[in-house]
Amino acid sequence: MAKIMNKAILGLLNLLLLLLPPSLRDYLWAAPSEHGVGQQQQLQVYHPIILVAGFSCSDLEARLTDAYAPSLPRCGALKGKGWFPLWNDTMELVNHDYVPCFEEQMSLVFDPVVDDYVNQPGVETRVPNFGSAYGFTVKNESSPFWCNVKLRNELEGLGYRDGDTLFGAPYDIRHAPPRPGQCSKVYTDYFARVKDLVKHASEKNGNKAVILIGHSFGGRLMLDFLNSTPPLWRKNFIKHLVLLSPTPPIGFTETLTNLASGPTCIPMETIPRLALRPMWWSFTSSLLSLPSPTVFGHEPLIITKHRNYSAYDYQDFLAALGFSVKGTLPFKKWVDKRVEAPMVPTTYLSGFGVQTPKQVVYRDDNFNVYPENVYGDGDGVVNWNSVLVFAKELKRQQSPENILFKFIKIRNVSHSYIAIQDDSLKIVIAEILEANS
Ligand SMILES: *[C@@H]1O[C@H](CO)[C@@H](O)[C@H](O)[C@H]1NC(C)=O
Numbered sequence: 035m036a037k038i039m040n041k042a043i044l045g046l047l048n049l050l051l052l053l054l055p056p057s058l059r060d061y062l063w064a065a066p067s068e069h070g071v072g073q074q075q076q077l078q079v080y081h082p083i084i085l086v087a088g089f090s091c092s093d094l095e096a097r098l099t100d101a102y103a104p105s106l107p108r109c110g111a112l113k114g115k116g117w118f119p120l121w122n123d124t125m126e127l128v129n130h131d132y133v134p135c136f137e138e139q140m141s142l143v144f145d146p147v148v149d150d151y152v153n154q155p156g157v158e159t160r161v162p163n164f165g166s167a168y169g170f171t172v173k174n175e176s177s178p179f180w181c182n183v184k185l186r187n188e189l190e191g192l193g194y195r196d197g198d199t200l201f202g203a204p205y206d207i208r209h210a211p212p213r214p215g216q217c218s219k220v221y222t223d224y225f226a227r228v229k230d231l232v233k234h235a236s237e238k239n240g241n242k243a244v245i246l247i248g249h250s251f252g253g254r255l256m257l258d259f260l261n262s263t264p265p266l267w268r269k270n271f272i273k274h275l276v277l278l279s280p281t282p283p284i285g286f287t288e289t290l291t292n293l294a295s296g297p298t299c300i301p302m303e304t305i306p307r308l309a310l311r312p313m314w315w316s317f318t319s320s321l322l323s324l325p326s327p328t329v330f331g332h333e334p335l336i337i338t339k340h341r342n343y344s345a346y347d348y349q350d351f352l353a354a355l356g357f358s359v360k361g362t363l364p365f366k367k368w369v370d371k372r373v374e375a376p377m378v379p380t381t382y383l384s385g386f387g388v389q390t391p392k393q394v395v396y397r398d399d400n401f402n403v404y405p406e407n408v409y410g411d412g413d414g415v416v417n418w419n420s421v422l423v424f425a426k427e428l429k430r431q432q433s434p435e436n437i438l439f440k441f442i443k444i445r446n447v448s449h450s451y452i453a454i455q456d457d458s459l460k461i462v463i464a465e466i467l468e469a470n471s
């Protein structure tokens with residue numbers, strides 16, 4: 035009886051809390067504790083949540099079959115030994131001198147027969163722990179709160195539980211969702227699984243609609259996922275989309291530096307980024323968010339001694355890099371930069387006021403040295419101009435249909451810290467609560 039009373043009172047308290055003006059609400063919200071926000075905020079859980087973390091967070095397992103021909107004998111050591119974690123701990127890879135093997139086994143090749151990117155012969159892969167909010171792991175000890183760890187703690191503090199009301203949809207980081215006219219078996223499968231997960235999460239919670247929360251690349255994926263579903267399905271199953279610093283389809287400068295100098299988003303202690311460049315080039319995800327001409331225009335993005343490259347000059351820039359992947363590169367297919375709004379209630383949160391590379395300078399024409407950056411506004415990764423154009427376009431598409439689109443800019447919060455830094459984490463949680471109401 036006391037328990038029921040308690041629940042009712044808590045429910046009422048929550049309702050009151052939500053009705054308060056934001057400033058007061060913030061005041062009542064004590065500083066987040068290690069186990070989530072304090073007792074007084076314990077909410078009844080309303081809508082199930084699916085979390086999707088940023089680029090470096092999903093794991094990948096591999097299995098090597100007889101068809102695998104390792105370029106170094108030791109890379110074949112796990113042949114025939116079943117599934118093993120290929121990408122879940124960068125220290126392990128470095129300590130076991132497995133990085134060259136990792137690069138070989140992670141790399142994709144283009145298969146013209148199926149017109150799609152596939153694993154190397156003899157390498158099978160799978161993403162473990164699909165469905166769990168714990169399906170994302172931090173690969174690098176120096177950033178223990180990455181991958182929505184803090185956000186997950188906060189949600190658990192509010193009463194969310196993994197597998198009951200809280201879920202996760204890890205993905206294969208190497209692939210990109212297909213543009214129109216392309217095929218991607220990996221993404222056909224992934225989107226089908228996310229759709230099933232949404233349905234499962236909803237059914238498990240009295241048919242309540244689901245809240246999708248995606249950070250960075252994960253936000254982009256949720257947007258593409260929703261666009262792959264029928265409008266009526268979205269309407270029935272999706273309560274809200276929360277985008278945390280999503281990577282915009284219209285691109286940002288860092289994608290170019292990643293192509294030229296290797297990925298910043300695959301942090302690996304003691305291994306220079308440049309060493310990871312060949313592997314990076316084989317991922318279709320590396321070409322996903324190139325700056326769009328409509329946003330970046332003719333402004334030089336890559337500056338070298340003899341030639342500058344703008345968003346119109348990718349073919350030449352990639353040729354100058356010596357960019358190639360095994361097989362052919364259907365590059366033209368990747369430059370579709372269309373923004374399609376999710377057409378579900380959406381909250382978009384982004385930081386700004388952080389130094390963000392807008393141009394990169396190679397003093398000579400040598401792309402094998404790290405460039406100097408020229409900085410502009412943004413969240414440290416995504417250029418502010420790109421954020422504004424993206425958000426405006428989403429709003430423009432949703433407004434005529436009267437579908438909520440809320441854009442929240444947070445000063446001095448960087449791309450990776452939007453759901454980590456206390457002040458902005460508070461804002462993120464407040465928006466998630468509001469999406470629940
Ligand atoms: C990686 O996976 C292995 C085997 O599943 C596990 O023992 C290990 O703890 C994982 N490492 C991390 C950092 O999650």
Ligand SMILES: *[C@@H]1O[C@H](CO)[C@@H](O)[C@H](O)[C@H]1NC(C)=O
Nearest residue numbers: 334336337338339340341342
């Ligand atoms: C490249 O752009 C920079 C900065 O806008 C400019 O100063 C330089 O003259 C340009 N170089 C070439 C070769 O066009």
Ligand SMILES: *[C@@H]1O[C@H](CO)[C@@H](O)[C@H](O)[C@H]1NC(C)=O
Nearest residue numbers: 386387388444445446447457
């Ligand atoms: C943002 O950061 C700048 C530079 O570090 C600082 O001068 C400014 O006071 C900060 N603004 C806010 C609102 O925190």
